[in-house]
Amino acid sequence: MKTKGFRQQAGFACENCRRRKARCDRVRPECSLCAEMGVTCVVIEQRPQRGPKKGQLDEMRTRIGECFDLEPASPVQAIGEFKRTNLVLADLNQLYFDRVHDTLPMIHRQRYFSWADQENPSPARNCLRSAMHTVAAAKSAQYHSLGDALYQETCQLLESQHTRKLSRSGSTSIDNINDLNPNKSCAGQQISLELVQAWLLLAHYEFLRIDEHQAMLTAGRAFRLVQLARLYDVDESSSGGSVDDMPLHPFDGSDGDEHEEDLSYAITEEKRRTFWLAFNFDRFLCSRNEWPLTLQEEAVRTRLPAPEESFQNNQPVQMCFLSEVLAVADNIQADASTIIPLAPFAECVVLAALQGRCMAHRRMSLVSSSGADGAQEFWARHEQLVLAMDKRYQMLAQSAAFTMANRDPMVIFTYMLAQKVIINLDSILETVPWQRQPQQKTADRQLLATSYKWRAERAAVDMVRLARSVRSVGCFALHPFMADPLACAADFLIRNTKSVNNTRSSGNVSGMPSCMASIASNNKEVEILLLLLRSLRYVNILAQDYLSTLEFEYNSIRMYNKLWQLK
Structure with a gap:
């Protein structure tokens, strides 16, 4: 003891x-x-x-606060789990231009940073800055939990701005309302460009993190603002003119400062890009559910977006109109040398327009007459769309920018969008019964349908090849609608596998396309597409929806093939 x-x-x-x-x-x-x-x-x-002297701790806290832009004299605002410091806001700004701008290229970097650090910018600019931070948070693992708090803040800012405009417009006179002159549009003068951009970015965030129905409601408000601001009519007075004739109105429809006069071309180009982003969003969002479009192609008098380098460097470049590009594509006598090469964003706009035409073509085929006239009109529209798509695809194949090795997210998505349109043209034929065709033309139409099926199969294989290479880009940098063409190709391959199984069950496997001859190879291609969708599901709600449906169909086919092998 x-x-x-x-x-x-x-x-x-x-x-x-x-x-x-x-x-x-x-x-x-x-x-x-x-x-x-x-x-x-x-x-x-x-x-x-022992320990620090009196007041030494307070002095150290003050010095640390100055290093991290924390002002002890004023309370630091918190967003979710983060404090709203200048470092956090600067990081979100950088994230936006690193991961968001490549696929939503409508903000001029120099113009934005000229006012981004202001404590009290205009209400519209404050809404835009908050919306940019909201989408940037959705594209970051570090700030992913910050997205919901920023989203609520952006919604409050936009709603307060909407309420303020309603209160101001309460005294609008009847004379101004009845004035139908588009050059004197009071509504167009009152709509700020930054406000339209903020609503568009908010709709994109809802599409990524909430659901497509809520995104459709928010996008509808953005589309109406686009129409009120007449962004579809930016180049109405420059039709057929030169670069010097292009409209340069730096203070019309934007919260511009006097020092922005040197950026007049960039501001006009920003209006064009805002419209075309809304134009694309309208078609991509409505594609899955076959919703009717809001922004009609026929009313557009805004030139296609210029190359990104010209936009950011404020170097005027005259682009053509969408109608001019599609007119060349629709011309049967035009060869590949007459096809106008475009920048990735402009090419994406053209393909989005073709996708919108495919949607209209499908709807018209369902309501058209079942006689010979209806069948003839259907095939005329279909062949014209196939011709236009073939010419655009030839341009993509010949362009140095559109290669499989290019890791630009916009280039990758544009290439996938082209494959999707080709697959959609084949799937439209499945909605048209062959009994509608005249008897003497049924065999010819069958040959055409077979050729379209072969093109769709090639497009699906190219989509798989792109899916293999796109994994090196990272899921945060990919286009918000990347899941749509991936799911389209996977669904096409699954349907073709079912067709092979049905043919095999009947005892006849001859005549099947070479790329679809092996069911095992087909399943491998589907697995590659599903693998990319699985990596996207954590940052994209649409990918989750597609994945649940496609995995059920794919597992059903695999079970059928296992049972067939046991026979």
Whole structure:
């Protein structure tokens, strides 16, 4: 049993014992150890307090706050789990231009950063800045949890701006309402470009994180603002003119400052890009559910977007109109040399227009007459769309920018969109019964349908090849609608596998296309597409919806093939 040690006496230990780290018996005037060693026993009874001096901690906190832009005098606002510091906001700005702008290229970088750090920008600019931060948070793993709080803040800012405009417009006179002159559109003068952009970005966030129905409601407000601001009519007075004749109105419809006069072309180009982004969003959002379009192609008098470098460097470039590009594509006598090469964003607009035409073609085929006239009109429209798509695809194949090795998210999505349109042209034929065709033309139409099926199969294989290479880009940088063409190709391959199984069950496997001859190879291609959709499901709600449906169909086919092998 251990014996208890003697309790040390009260008082301070001498300096000799403290230095030797020995137990001092605190005997005064000389402790036992000092007496034994023959040294002077020195005791210091008043020692300075340990730790930082008074006020030193407060000074350190102040200096740390200055380094991280934290002002102790004023409370720091919090967004979710993060504090709204200048570093966080700067990081969100950089994330937007690194991961969002490549696929939603409507913001001029220099113009935005000229006012982004202002404490009290205009209400419309404040809405745009908040919307940009909201979408940037959705594209980041670090700030992913911040998205919901930023989304609520952006909604409140936009609603307050909408309420303010309603209160101001309460005194609008009847004379102004009845004035139908488009050049004197009071509504167009009141709509800020930044406000339209904010609503569009908010709709994109809802499409990524909430659901497509809510995104459709928000996008509807953005589309109406586009119409009120007459962004579809930006180049109405420059039809057929030169670059010098293009309209440059830096203060019309935007919260511009006087120093922005040098960016007049960039501001006009920003209006064009805002419209075309809404134009694309209208078609991509309505494609899955066959909703009717809001922004009609026939009313557009806005030139196609210029190359990104010209836009950011404020270098005027005259682009053609969408109608001019599609007129060349529809011309049977035009060869590949007459096809107008376009920048990736402009090419995406053209393909989105062709997708919209495919949607209209499908609807018309369902309501047209079942006689010979209806069949003839259907095939005329179909062949014209196939011709236009073939010419655009030839341009993509010949362009140096549109290669499989290019990792630009807009280039990748544009290439996939082209494959999707080709697959859609084949799927439209499945909605038209062959009994509608005249008897003497049924065989010819069957040959055409077979050729369209072969093109769709090639497009699906190219989509798989793109899906293999796109995984190196990263899911955050991909286009918000990337899941749509991937799901289209996967659905096509699954339907073709079912067709192969039905033919195999009947005992006849001859005549099947070479790329679809092996069911095992077909399943491998579907698995590659599903793998990319699985990586997108954490950042894209649409990918989750597509994945649940496609995996059920795919697993059903795999189960059928296993049962067939057991027979």
